[in-house]
Amino acid sequence: RPQPAPPPRPSPHTHAFDIFRPPPPEGAPAMAAKCYPTVSDEYLAAVAKAKRKLRGFIAEKNCAPLMLRLAWHSAGTFDVATKTGGPFGTMKCPAELAHGANAGLDIAVRLLEPIKEQFPILSYADFYQLAGVVAVEVTGGPEVPFHPGRQDKPEPPPEGRLPDATQGTIAQHHLRQVFSTQMGLSDQDIVALSGGHTQGRCHKERSGFEGAWTANPLIFDNSYFTELLSGEKEGLLQLPTDKTLLTDPAFRPLVDKYAAVHPRSFFADYAEAHLKLSELG
Known part of the structure; x- marks a missing residue:
């Protein structure tokens, strides 16, 4: 029987976020109707390699709680009314690190930077959330699904959007x-x-x-x-x-x-x- 033609390879000039994933195989279970950004094979390979490095690093340094807090605080600034904030890499900005709720997260950003530099194709937005997923897994928690494709934003959100434990x-x-x-x-x-x-x-x-x-x-x-x-x-x-x-x-x-x-x-x-x-x- 003739074999089906392989899907077309993306152009080397295609941006990592601009190509389409093939549809799921025939007979695969229906997935929730959520549209995810699409990324290149090169990007997916970088995610897999970065995840392996993060697993070893976080386990060795016993820094899982810090990385989970980084991921949470990066994402927890999202505001549904204004569609601002959220997990888009702004935690690397000194202005956001200076927020009172983020005290100590400069340590997480500094620890992660040498690994991030090995994967310039990855957005900081994806990288920080990947670190949070790994932090849960390496300490015995559940496997949290991870879908890459977040793009970095230049401006951090205003202060005051994260939970305050003193209420x-x-x-x-x-x-x-x-x-x-x-x-x-x-x-x-x-x-x-x-x-x-x-x-x-x-x-x-x-x-x-x-x-x-x-x-x-x-x-x-x-x-x-x-x-x-x-x-x-x-x-x-x-x-x-x-x-x-x-x-x-x-x-x-x-x-x-x-x-x-x-x-x-x-x-x-x-x-x-x-x-x-x-x-x-």
């Missing part, structure tokens, strides 16, 4: 204002993303708080929720924005669900929420 009695309103009204995410996304605090710790000089949320802040599991349900413990952190997950009638059932013995449900919902966050805008 106290209005914490639940604040979380919904930032995640739902501003970013367009759901209550489920809010709780699932909060579970990402199973990684990392607060530093007093950066946030005014000190301590980790879990006993092992370099492991991605559902212990954020089990610790939240077990009450405050000496040496572990529970911020107002954490405690409100227990008192809000929509948030609490999700906390109970994610604290189950097997983290499968949390992992699935976290991967979905992380994907949404990383693709805002």
Whole structure:
């Protein structure tokens, strides 16, 4: 039988974001109707190689929490009303690094730069989000889908769009204002993303708080929720924005669900929420 002709190769002069991917194979399951930017084979190869390098680097340096925070803060500035902000590489700008909520992220940018320089074809926007995906995977968390094609933007967003953990009695309103009204995410996304605090710790000089949320802040599991349900413990952190997950009638059932013995449900919902966050805008 004659073999079908291979798809045409892109011109060497075609921009990485300007070619079309072939349609899915016949009989493949239907995918969600979302239009992703298209990238060249060369770009995809660079993503795969960069991911391998990031896996080794992040595991060696034990810097997964820092890289996850970089990815989150890069994306969490998106505003649905103005279509500004979001995961478009502006975190490398000194003006955005100077935002109070981003204290310490200059370390992440500096650590990543030698690897980024090896892949000039990649946008910073894609590279920072790829680092966040890898940070979850290398610490035992779920595989978060990654779709390349973000382009870098020149201007950082204004300060004040990221969550503020000091909101106290209005914490639940604040979380919904930032995640739902501003970013367009759901209550489920809010709780699932909060579970990402199973990684990392607060530093007093950066946030005014000190301590980790879990006993092992370099492991991605559902212990954020089990610790939240077990009450405050000496040496572990529970911020107002954490405690409100227990008192809000929509948030609490999700906390109970994610604290189950097997983290499968949390992992699935976290991967979905992380994907949404990383693709805002």
